[in-house]
């Protein structure tokens with residue numbers, strides 16, 4: 001079966017880049033193909049993992065966000081470049097969608113390394129289900145520690161190792177250590193047990209993408225609360241009950257979280273798109289894919305030149321994906337103009353009302369940094385209803401103790417008649 005994309009525009013991927021292109025095309029219309037029905041606001045994922053925010057509040061339903069677009073829940077599987085159509089797998093259905101303009105916004109996948117045991121035992125932190133899984137996993141460790149008969153087992157369950165000290169790793173560790181600290185109040189037998197949080201990175205410092213002084217502040221904050229920071233160190237091996245690091249240490253643990261970077265979707269080459277040595281789709285400054293007319297790419301899957309920073313292409317961030325989407329929506333509707341965007345700044349939270357922000361040259365840290373970070377995310381989050389829900393969650397968190405319920409088994413189907 002074959003049909004045409006709405007308005008002639010087919011958008012592959014409903015993440016930051018694809019979701020915003022479809023939204024900004026407005027009444028022009030588009031068909032968005034996405035395996036999920038929502039756009040995930042990734043900067044708030046650590047707070048969803050720690051339970052400060054309700055997980056549903058950090059996602060935006062695509063059908064609400066992109067009112068005039070058709071949303072197809074499925075995956076792009078093949079591309080007929082000559083025939084200008086893409087094969088879509090949607091549940092049991094397989095069909096072709098013809099396009100006049102194709103927007104490739106397939107994002108990135110977790111970048112793993114051939115480290116023994118990593119694929120089997122490592123936990124990812126990229127999707128909403130990763131965040132929910134990690135929260136449940138961490139809370140289960142507390143139950144296991146409380147039930148443990150010996151000290152060594154308790155210590156193992158209360159050791160949490162994060163590999164990758166970029167934004168995702170630092171924020172996830174900070175938020176989850178807050179969750180554990182709060183939850184331990186309800187475990188009288190564990191109250192005096194030492195938690196061991198370890199942050200490992202191959203680089204010589206953490207958060208190497210932000211100005212040095214803010215990075216040093218973040219490292220000092222984490223160290224002050226007992227986080228064991230191991231820079232210039234790599235993960236060598238992962239087992240069910242321990243990890244081995246390049247500094248020779250073997251750490252007994254049941255938790256290894258891998259946040260050491262992403263790589264462009266491997267599907268790009270399979271779709272017949274050109275890719276560079278890093279797997280990114282090269283585009284010109286109007287975001288048009290090199291050598292393909294009316295095919296565009298943006299976001300984490302593309303190498304996007306930026307007129308404002310001619311010395312390097314855009315980094316993979318939400319704010320760049322959003323600005324690229326704004327330019328691309330205009331380029332599809334009218335005359336194609338070059339993309340140009342100067343970064344406003346960078347922000348990150350460090351848990352416990354602490355954060356760092358470098359916005360428009362203004363560098364703030366501690367409580368003001370945390371406040372600026374939250375305000376920025378609130379401003380960026382699409383839909384008023386989502387903003388209000390997030391504000392409500394934050395307000396509740398100010399006055400009430402954290403919810404430590406673990407609902408890991410509830411999403412699974414129970415056999416009929418099983419109680």
Ligand SMILES: Cc1cc2nc3c(=O)[nH]c(=O)nc-3n(C[C@H](O)[C@H](O)[C@H](O)COP(=O)(O)OP(=O)(O)OC[C@H]3O[C@@H](n4cnc5c(N)ncnc54)[C@H](O)[C@@H]3O)c2cc1C
Nearest residue numbers: 013015016017042043075076106107168299300316317318
């Ligand atoms: C934990 C975490 C925290 C982050 N924090 C920040 C932050 O604080 N600030 C910041 O600026 N950036 C942050 N980022 C980076 C930011 O999320 C990305 O740069 C941004 O999401 C890129 O948008 P994208 O649309 O290119 O990719 P994505 O948002 O990943 O979207 C890609 C989409 O393609 C879909 N897809 C995949 N395969 C198919 C297929 N076969 N067919 C159709 N669709 C498909 C995916 O389901 C997904 O919806 C963070 C990332 C992570 C993982």
